[in-house]
Amino acid sequence: DFWIPCNNLATLEAANGNLVEAEKNFQKVVEINPNFVEAYVNLGEIKNDLHKTKEAEELFLRSIEIKEDFVDSYSSLFRFYEKTNNLIKLKEQLKLQHENNLIKNELLMYGSRIHFREKNFSKAKELIDQISLDWVQKTDPNTRINFWSFKAFIEEKKKNFKEAYDAFTHSQLNLKYQRCNKTAFRNYIINYEKNLEEKTFFEKRKSFFKEKNKVCFLIGFPRSGTTLLDTILRSHPNIDVIEEKPLINSLEKIIKNKFKYKLEEIYKLNEIQVKKLKEYYLKNIHKLSDKKNAQILIDKFPFQTVSLPLINFIFPEAKIIFAHRHPYDTVLSCFQQCFEPNNAMANLRSLKDSSEIYDLSMKMWVRYKENLNLNYKLSKYESLIDDFEIHTKKIMNFLEIEWDSNIINYKETAISRGKINTPSSSQVVQPLYKSSIDKWKNYKPYFDDCHVFLEKWVKYFDY
Numbered sequence: 001d002f003w004i005p006c007n008n009l010a011t012l013e014a015a016n017g018n019l020v021e022a023e024k025n026f027q028k029v030v031e032i033n034p035n036f037v038e039a040y041v042n043l044g045e046i047k048n049d050l051h052k053t054k055e056a057e058e059l060f061l062r063s064i065e066i067k068e069d070f071v072d073s074y075s076s077l078f079r080f081y082e083k084t085n086n087l088i089k090l091k092e093q094l095k096l097q098h099e100n101n102l103i104k105n106e107l108l109m110y111g112s113r114i115h116f117r118e119k120n121f122s123k124a125k126e127l128i129d130q131i132s133l134d135w136v137q138k139t140d141p142n143t144r145i146n147f148w149s150f151k152a153f154i155e156e157k158k159k160n161f162k163e164a165y166d167a168f169t170h171s172q173l174n175l176k177y178q179r180c181n182k183t184a185f186r187n188y189i190i191n192y193e194k195n196l197e198e199k200t201f202f203e204k205r206k207s208f209f210k211e212k213n214k215v216c217f218l219i220g221f222p223r224s225g226t227t228l229l230d231t232i233l234r235s236h237p238n239i240d241v242i243e244e245k246p247l248i249n250s251l252e253k254i255i256k257n258k259f260k261y262k263l264e265e266i267y268k269l270n271e272i273q274v275k276k277l278k279e280y281y282l283k284n285i286h287k288l289s290d291k292k293n294a295q296i297l298i299d300k301f302p303f304q305t306v307s308l309p310l311i312n313f314i315f316p317e318a319k320i321i322f323a324h325r326h327p328y329d330t331v332l333s334c335f336q337q338c339f340e341p342n343n344a345m346a347n348l349r350s351l352k353d354s355s356e357i358y359d360l361s362m363k364m365w366v367r368y369k370e371n372l373n374l375n376y377k378l379s380k381y382e383s384l385i386d387d388f389e390i391h392t393k394k395i396m397n398f399l400e401i402e403w404d405s406n407i408i409n410y411k412e413t414a415i416s417r418g419k420i421n422t423p424s425s426s427q428v429v430q431p432l433y434k435s436s437i438d439k440w441k442n443y444k445p446y447f448d449d450c451h452v453f454l455e456k457w458v459k460y461f462d463y
Contacts, residue, residue: 201267220323223333225381328440
């Protein structure tokens with residue numbers, strides 16, 4: 001019944017990504033010590049990450065009741081409402097707290113964000129420029145990253161591209177990246193490719209295949225329009241999209257920890273092992289689906305492009321939707337986002353690093369496309385924007401499902417989802433817009449060392 005070690009253990013578990021265990025231990029803390037306000041905020045953050053948004057909101061509000069001068073409570077609550085697109089409640093809270101001098105800078109920051117979301121960019125800049133940079137330096141890491149990200153997009157809208165670029169650079173200074181290894185992810189990609197050098201890989205894949213499964217994967221590269229397409233597809237009553245859940249990663253762990261093979265040794269798996277992997281995957285993807293009667297389940301995870309040897313070995317007939325966008329716009333958009341740090345995202349913190357990993361990923365896509373006999377359909381972001389209905393009907397035909405008028409109302413689907421697991425959360429609730437096309441040209445001077453990685457793909461994708 002001693003709450004301090006429970007709190008310390010929960011903090012360590014959260015830092016290591018063990019969210020379910022962290023949730024249990026933070027819950028113990030608030031039960032043993034109901035007045036320890038930090039635990040309510042931390043538990044709220046964990047609940048939000050676990051998509052328990054109603055419980056998260058209640059915990060943030062409760063923390064304010066317990067201790068009105070605890071600043072982190074307000075920061076977490078404001079950030080929560082903004083990320084879940086609940087701008088009405090965010091406005092209500094900002095109005096309620098407008099005289100609270102303890103959170104003067106937080107009020108300016110999220111007030112600015114409201115004006116930005118409502119396209120009043122001049123007012124947004126006026127408010128964010130009033131924020132103390134000394135406060136920015138001393139505030140908590142999440143708030144600091146949000147400030148630089150918000151400021152960057154405001155400066156961009158005001159056509160102050162140098163200031164925007166500098167702010168985006170600051171937004172990438174997340175200390176959590178110190179635990180990440182970008183080279184490990186590059187090696188992960190290269191190791192996967194080695195399976196194609198083994199004749200056994202193709203022989204076993206053919207002999208193991210017994211029955212068809214209605215499994216579909218939405219892949220590509222981060223910031224290629226996958227979240228928009230995800231939101232559109234899930235608007236269909238008979239389609240459900242499983243958004244960025246580590247199902248394939250779970251199979252990789254089984255292969256490494258239970259079957260004792262490396263990822264470059266997938267071809268060594270036997271028929272019984274492949275059957276177990278298939279059953280494990282299908283069981284868990286159905287568990288994650290909210291539409292229990294959905295005819296089609298789509299596993300959406302952009303970077304699973306590089307996992308195609310494993311996907312193809314287990315599900316040779318799987319339908320693949322490969323989303324792509326102008327390479328320069330894709331790379332710019334990656335650099336502009338504040339991803340949750342991991343080894344993969346550590347490659348997206350600069351234009352050059354993003355260009356390099358884009359080049360490597362696309363090389364893998366071409367190699368797999370030419371060797372794995374994939375059942376795939378390309379989805380070009382610019383075509384989706386220009387010819388929405390024609391493009392979505394082509395995707396439906398590929399999925400062998402009737403087009404549905406609900407698809408037109410995809411924005412309502414996005415709003416009703418609550419927490420969206422990607423940085424696109426504020427964008428997919430907006431009408432389709434063309435301002436993101438050719439946006440990279442505003443930052444052309446910063447791409448000097450990127451052309452060697454990107455120009456070939458501009459030609460390849462016919463831009």
